Amino acid sequence: MAVPPAEIRALVADPSSHMAGLVTLMLHSLKVRAVDEAGDLSHLSASLARRPYDLLLIEDQLGAENDFELIRALRRSTGHPNRLVPIVMMAAGGQPELFEAAREAGVDGFLRKPFTARHIGLRLEAIRLAAGAERQSA
Numbered sequence: 001m002a003v004p005p006a007e008i009r010a011l012v013a014d015p016s017s018h019m020a021g022l023v024t025l026m027l028h029s030l031k032v033r034a035v036d037e038a039g040d041l042s043h044l045s046a047s048l049a050r051r052p053y054d055l056l057l058i059e060d061q062l063g064a065e066n067d068f069e070l071i072r073a074l075r076r077s078t079g080h081p082n083r084l085v086p087i088v089m090m091a092a093g094g095q096p097e098l099f100e101a102a103r104e105a106g107v108d109g110f111l112r113k114p115f116t117a118r119h120i121g122l123r124l125e126a127i128r129l130a131a132g133a134e135r136q137s138a
Helices: 017-029 043-048 060-076 096-105 117-138
Strands: 009-013 034-038 055-058 089-090 109-112
Touching: 009 017, 009 043, 017 034, 017 117, 034 043, 043 060, 055 060, 055 117, 060 089, 060 096, 089 096, 109 117
Parallel strands: 009 034, 009 055, 055 089, 089 109
Antiparallel strands: none
């Protein structure tokens, strides 16, 4: 993810419209201007099918619904434009089983609630560095 923040298109998936709005404001403070929101799995799936994203932030309960099947299916879909999108899960709790299952499904990173725009920025930077390292090793 070597694109400048202003060119990043992010998707925030959270059943709480209030929380999705807060995360969107945090992304805007990081100069990420193109942010879409989804409040349930059907809207999330439709948004992912509609356009490519550079980042997906998904709330843990929404992601864990149906045992992470949406994330697994996305990662398996070879022709899907969002197959390799970095996925960051936002989680209120610290259940190791949830994190392990999420990683196995294809989640790239986590943000523990409560978090700030700074935490999102650090996660964006980690994803950018990991993407750069992958390109160098290829």
